[in-house]
Amino acid sequence: MNPFEKLPIDKQKRIVDASISEFADRDYETASMNKVVERAGIAKGSLFNYFKTKGSLYYHIYHLAIGEVKSYLRKVRDETAGLPFEDRLAKIVDSGVQFISDHPRLARIYFRLIYSADSPDRQKIVSELQKLSDDYLGEIIQDAMDRGEVDSKLNKTQTVFYLDAVLNRFLKEYHESSNGNQFDRDEWVKGITTFFIKGLR
Amino acid sequence: MNPFEKLPIDKQKRIVDASISEFADRDYETASMNKVVERAGIAKGSLFNYFKTKGSLYYHIYHLAIGEVKSYLRKVRDETAGLPFEDRLAKIVDSGVQFISDHPRLARIYFRLIYSADSPDRQKIVSELQKLSDDYLGEIIQDAMDRGEVDSKLNKTQTVFYLDAVLNRFLKEYHESSNGNQFDRDEWVKGITTFFIKGLR
DNA sequence: TCTTATATTGACCGGGTGGTCAAGTTAATA
DNA sequence: TATTAACTTGACCACCCGGTCAATATAAGA
Numbered sequence: 001m002n003p004f005e006k007l008p009i010d011k012q013k014r015i016v017d018a019s020i021s022e023f024a025d026r027d028y029e030t031a032s033m034n035k036v037v038e039r040a041g042i043a044k045g046s047l048f049n050y051f052k053t054k055g056s057l058y059y060h061i062y063h064l065a066i067g068e069v070k071s072y073l074r075k076v077r078d079e080t081a082g083l084p085f086e087d088r089l090a091k092i093v094d095s096g097v098q099f100i101s102d103h104p105r106l107a108r109i110y111f112r113l114i115y116s117a118d119s120p121d122r123q124k125i126v127s128e129l130q131k132l133s134d135d136y137l138g139e140i141i142q143d144a145m146d147r148g149e150v151d152s153k154l155n156k157t158q159t160v161f162y163l164d165a166v167l168n169r170f171l172k173e174y175h176e177s178s179n180g181n182q183f184d185r186d187e188w189v190k191g192i193t194t195f196f197i198k199g200l201r
Numbered sequence: 202m203n204p205f206e207k208l209p210i211d212k213q214k215r216i217v218d219a220s221i222s223e224f225a226d227r228d229y230e231t232a233s234m235n236k237v238v239e240r241a242g243i244a245k246g247s248l249f250n251y252f253k254t255k256g257s258l259y260y261h262i263y264h265l266a267i268g269e270v271k272s273y274l275r276k277v278r279d280e281t282a283g284l285p286f287e288d289r290l291a292k293i294v295d296s297g298v299q300f301i302s303d304h305p306r307l308a309r310i311y312f313r314l315i316y317s318a319d320s321p322d323r324q325k326i327v328s329e330l331q332k333l334s335d336d337y338l339g340e341i342i343q344d345a346m347d348r349g350e351v352d353s354k355l356n357k358t359q360t361v362f363y364l365d366a367v368l369n370r371f372l373k374e375y376h377e378s379s380n381g382n383q384f385d386r387d388e389w390v391k392g393i394t395t396f397f398i399k400g401l402r
Numbered sequence: 403t404c405t406t407a408t409a410t411t412g413a414c415c416g417g418g419t420g421g422t423c424a425a426g427t428t429a430a431t432a
Numbered sequence: 433t434a435t436t437a438a439c440t441t442g443a444c445c446a447c448c449c450g451g452t453c454a455a456t457a458t459a460a461g462a
Contacts, residue, residue, distance in 0.1 A: 034449075192363075198401075
């Protein structure tokens with residue numbers, strides 16, 4: 001049993017919280033272990049006792065973030081299992097927006113990881129995430145094809161790619177503009193769904 | 202007249218080349234002025250004589266990259282002015298791929314800037330680039346609307362957004378996978394164009 | 403209570419950073 | 433050629449980094 005898990009829960013929480021904030025504010029290379037201990041109110045030696053390296057702390061936090069993302073995806077997939085493609089798509093976008101509102105710092109870490117360059121094992125992590133997304137969207141596309149809502153002769157890889165590109169970009173834009181000028185969420189959701197319905201049938 | 206411009210051209214080139222390599226290899230925060238002088242074979246003091254700060258050197262290089270991108274965009278816009286939307290779209294993708302092949306390091310700097318987090322004035326630069334892309338794609342969409350190839354009742358902002366999202370993502374993917382497993386460029390170009398033709402008409 | 407084991411601390415290490423500047427080199431002028 | 437002006441150099445500065453470890457505080461066991 002590693003030393004971190006033996007800690008009182010509230011202390012664990014303080015450390016995790018400080019780490020999330022730091023990795024959300026700065027990218028991996030520039031994030032500072034000194035700042036983490038400062039934020040968490042513990043000594044540097046302690047942090048390196050719980051996590052041997054900066055990389056292993058990052059690994060811990062990143063898995064936490066991915067876990068949350070996964071559970072959101074699973075939830076929306078199951079809740080919309082019977083719905084038509086159009087409604088399903090709208091729900092996916094909505095739940096993405098919801099996730100960003102609920103976990104802005106985790107969303108930041110997620111986008112940093114996807115789009116930025118230098119985290120340890122970046123390539124591995126990104127392709128793991130890509131597979132997750134591909135499987136998820138692939139399943140939904142397949143359902144829509146089976147129901148005849150989407151042209152089943154389409155190249156599935158490409159179709160998933162378009163969906164992933166537009167959805168991710170939309171959420172990223174939403175995330176970045178989340179302070180200040182909001183854009184009309186409903187209109188965008190409607191626009192995106194009709195665009196795909198037409199483009200894929 | 203700033204001291205850098207007074208330098209012999211080949212020395213300027215050496216410095217610019219070294220800087221491009223460094224900013225392509227590492228993101229802004231982790232790129233090192235020490236490494237730049239090492240690569241360029243000049244003394245540190247000299248570099249800081251030509252460019253007062255790291256930020257101003259980055260600014261210089263970034264403008265160089267954007268200039269190249271702009272000239273590529275202008276070229277493909279003018280060369281395809283009379284063509285139908287479908288062919289135009291294909292040409293745009295092609296020329297993007299071409300740019301990445303011709304200027305891999307500049308492409309890297311571009312993607313770093315777009316997707317990564319911490320360059321000086323990042324927000325300003327990114328919105329400047331976004332405007333460039335919006336104007337460019339907006340013009341092409343408008344042409345297609347005028348010719349009746351695209352439904353003119355569509356929300357133009359959204360339409361441009363979808364185009365931008367898919368094109369950028371495709372080029373990014375192409376860029377990242379450019380070592381090793383190539384994917385079938387023609388099939389993707391065909392897939393993307395027909396998807397948009399159907400989705401937008 | 404005394405002793406042993408464990409958890410916590412922060413000064414310290416080697417190394418890298420952007421940036422400076424006195425001293426040395428080269429070029430231009432008279 | 434002698435003098436001045438401009439350029440070039442790299443040792444040096446303060447600061448920050450991830451990581452270590454002897455010393456100290458705390459908890460457990462006898």
